[in-house]
Amino acid sequence: MTISRLPTAALSLKQFLQRQRILGIYRNMLKTIRQVPSEGDRKYLRDWARDEFKRNKSATNPDAIRMMVSQANNHLEELQKSLALARS
Amino acid sequence: MASRVLLQCVRSLGRPSLRLSSANLAVRAAAAPAAAHRPLSFAADSRRPRWLGRSPIPSVGVLCRQYGDLPPLTLETIKDRVMYVLKLYDKINPEKLQTSSHFMKDLGLDSLDQVEIIMAMEDEFGFEIPDAEAEKLMSPAEIVQYIADKKDVYE
Numbered sequence: 001m002t003i004s005r006l007p008t009a010a011l012s013l014k015q016f017l018q019r020q021r022i023l024g025i026y027r028n029m030l031k032t033i034r035q036v037p038s039e040g041d042r043k044y045l046r047d048w049a050r051d052e053f054k055r056n057k058s059a060t061n062p063d064a065i066r067m068m069v070s071q072a073n074n075h076l077e078e079l080q081k082s083l084a085l086a087r088s
Numbered sequence: 089m090a091s092r093v094l095l096q097c098v099r100s101l102g103r104p105s106l107r108l109s110s111a112n113l114a115v116r117a118a119a120a121p122a123a124a125h126r127p128l129s130f131a132a133d134s135r136r137p138r139w140l141g142r143s144p145i146p147s148v149g150v151l152c153r154q155y156g157d158l159p160p161l162t163l164e165t166i167k168d169r170v171m172y173v174l175k176l177y178d179k180i181n182p183e184k185l186q187t188s189s190h191f192m193k194d195l196g197l198d199s200l201d202q203v204e205i206i207m208a209m210e211d212e213f214g215f216e217i218p219d220a221e222a223e224k225l226m227s228p229a230e231i232v233q234y235i236a237d238k239k240d241v242y243e
Contacts, residue, residue: 023203024219030207053200 018065025072026053032079037086045079161241166213167232173212174228177205187229202226209235 011019026049033045056068159165167187175182179201184194191197191205206222209231215238217225225231235241 023199023223026200027203027207027219030204
């Protein structure tokens with residue numbers, strides 16, 4: 001159960017879906033970070049997101065993975081809410 | 089080349105004003121093969137329309153209508169821009185990069201890097217690439233082909 005460079009044929013359907021979901025979260029995060037007003041903050045957030053995802057790339061425990069996915073979702077929501085507040 | 093532009097503009101004065109904008113496009117297209125010997129960089133493309141707009145003889149300028157738009161995309165310019173963006177990416181070794189190099193197999197990137205690369209392409213070309221199609225783009229050649237399909241570039 002890794003987001004690894006293994007050919008996707010080696011993953012089961014569930015793992016494949018999870019991988020796609022995680023990549024989707026990464027994408028949404030990068031899109032949200034694009035909207036941050038200052039360039040310095042943007043760079044910091046991009047590096048932070050990159051490091052977080054890469055660090056946990058090789059996690060194998062399914063519970064840990066699920067926890068990290070929900071954590072990522074929470075971070076993403078938080079970021080979106082702060083941006084909405086900042087804009088209003 | 090300036091004299092050719094002038095001649096085209098003067099000739100187009102005789103035609104009805106409806107056809108003036110298409111005459112300008114024809115001028116631009118005529119100028120393109122003439123400039124083929126110059127390196128077709130994106131900078132050169134962006135310089136050309138501005139320079140055409142400044143072509144002299146005020147009376148001609150008033151009657152030749154100029155519409156604002158980006159320079160037309162060609163396969164060559166798309167490829168140059170894609171390769172330029174990829175060379176700027178820090179995880180890619182510019183020497184090993186070719187249009188046919190696979191991101192994961194040849195360049196040793198992973199799926200997170202591929203997501204970042206596709207996002208950079210979205211920024212460069214200014215349009216969204218949906219997730220389903222983004223994950224399939226695994227080499228510069230495929231990206232160029234996809235963008236050409238989406239932008240209806242003459243193939």
